[in-house]
Amino acid sequence: MSDVSGSELRALMARVPSVEKVMASAQFAPLVNEYGRAQVLGAVRDTLDSWRSNAQAGEASVSALDVGQLHASVEAALRRRNQSRLRSVFNLTGTVLHTNLGRALLPDEAVQAVVKALTQPANLEFDLETGKRGDRDDLIDELICELTGAEAATVVNNNAAAVLLTLSALASKKEVVVSRGELVEIGGAFRIPDIMSRAGARLREVGTTNRTHLKDYEEAIGPQTALLMKVHASNYAIHGFTSEVGLDEIASLAHARGLAVAMDLGSGTLVDLSEWGLPREQTVRETIEAGADLVTFSGDKLLGGPQAGLIVGRRDLIAKIKKHPLKRALRVGKLTLAALEPVLRLYRAPEKLAERLTTLRLLTRAADDIRLAAERVQPALQRALGERYAVVAEPMLSQIGSGALPVDVLPSYGLVVRMAHGKRGGRHLLGVEKVLREMARPVIGRIADDALCLDLRCLEAADEAQLIGQLSGPLSGPLSG
Numbered sequence: 001m002s003d004v005s006g007s008e009l010r011a012l013m014a015r016v017p018s019v020e021k022v023m024a025s026a027q028f029a030p031l032v033n034e035y036g037r038a039q040v041l042g043a044v045r046d047t048l049d050s051w052r053s054n055a056q057a058g059e060a061s062v063s064a065l066d067v068g069q070l071h072a073s074v075e076a077a078l079r080r081r082n083q084s085r086l087r088s089v090f091n092l093t094g095t096v097l098h099t100n101l102g103r104a105l106l107p108d109e110a111v112q113a114v115v116k117a118l119t120q121p122a123n124l125e126f127d128l129e130t131g132k133r134g135d136r137d138d139l140i141d142e143l144i145c146e147l148t149g150a151e152a153a154t155v156v157n158n159n160a161a162a163v164l165l166t167l168s169a170l171a172s173k174k175e176v177v178v179s180r181g182e183l184v185e186i187g188g189a190f191r192i193p194d195i196m197s198r199a200g201a202r203l204r205e206v207g208t209t210n211r212t213h214l215k216d217y218e219e220a221i222g223p224q225t226a227l228l229m230k231v232h233a234s235n236y237a238i239h240g241f242t243s244e245v246g247l248d249e250i251a252s253l254a255h256a257r258g259l260a261v262a263m264d265l266g267s268g269t270l271v272d273l274s275e276w277g278l279p280r281e282q283t284v285r286e287t288i289e290a291g292a293d294l295v296t297f298s299g300d301k302l303l304g305g306p307q308a309g310l311i312v313g314r315r316d317l318i319a320k321i322k323k324h325p326l327k328r329a330l331r332v333g334k335l336t337l338a339a340l341e342p343v344l345r346l347y348r349a350p351e352k353l354a355e356r357l358t359t360l361r362l363l364t365r366a367a368d369d370i371r372l373a374a375e376r377v378q379p380a381l382q383r384a385l386g387e388r389y390a391v392v393a394e395p396m397l398s399q400i401g402s403g404a405l406p407v408d409v410l411p412s413y414g415l416v417v418r419m420a421h422g423k424r425g426g427r428h429l430l431g432v433e434k435v436l437r438e439m440a441r442p443v444i445g446r447i448a449d450d451a452l453c454l455d456l457r458c459l460e461a462a463d464e465a466q467l468i469g470q471l472s473g474p475l476s477g478p479l480s481g
């Protein structure tokens, strides 16, 4: 605090330019042009107000305000205010399909298709052969059937919507038989029993948490039964004394009683991932071959596409689902369809998939390749953080994410930040985590075992250059001092 005397203060105040003069100045015209008059006026007023109150409080930093300074702070305030709230980040969490960071990244083919769909009219619901109204599912259902072996398909907003719609259309006011071992919760809001009641269906739980037998299903079937359902356990595993009835057996039982079986597969894989050394997941085709009449799965998990829920299966059941009024409420927009189609088409050349499908490319990236990236980024991060911290390239384990088992880990590499000289990290590491998170393009890592871990699996070449550039610029926050 400096002591600003009354007369000094008055002199300072007298030199503050008037709002009208500022707004009329040539220097502010480009800002008015970009942001509009009202926003610039508001920012000028705010900036002048806070300068005045700082001056009155006698802050040492306050000196005479010139128009150049005012322009710089107004411009910065406007830029902050108009920055997109949805920001690109660096996903260094080690979780490839991170639900909170937007899950699958899409290949360029999908990006180009979305740009076109955004900027040009398209035959979304227009039959180019007849000139009559069309059905948006027609754009994509043949391709989905080709890749899954299903008779018919439809697409909705996400897999939660797919399950909700399936149950509403086929089991409203009726019973759905599900094993107690499969009553899962996925990411907080999606719980099978809740979706079931929202869909107006009655859950008929059978078996126990760890063991369910075919006779449990048999005994549960009655006149009220509409559907037998199986749910992929996705994010948890039960070990030990367990028993689960295979889909094929449930399907035989259901079909013998004239009932249908639905499988919520979660992460719909279209190819056998073990061919690329990844954990094996039952594919959608295999699920249909095992007897499922309907299969629901996500578009943005292992499939590697946009957020969507796909429902595939028997033609008559899909027709019924498409007629349900909820289908209209849960349908996808043109951007989703535009992005999904080219992603699905990549599956026609499986031998190129690991190169072309971003999700698979990231999941199959060799640990050695990631190690080289870690060694290239290490000096920039070490320099940015300074001598108080030790930045070391180390092996670590990535996760697939989004409902793939947490026990299925992928050997990876990354940078580990600890306090130098074996000191405990504690709040200092939290400080580093925060500084990285507040960068122009936020860097998202994870704290574990008194260290900040940055897994570089998802840092591809262009991003690597950008990260190194960003780390070489000025840091904000507690580390910069």
Ligand SMILES: *Cc1c(COP(=O)(O)O)cnc(C)c1O
Pocket (backbone or CB within 6 Å): 158, 159, 160, 161, 186, 190, 231, 232, 233, 234, 264, 265, 266, 267, 297, 298, 299, 308, 309, 402, 403
């Ligand atoms: C992920 C998942 C869902 C929810 O899918 P969203 O596409 O996120 O709506 C539903 N069921 C299972 C088994 C899942 O793994």
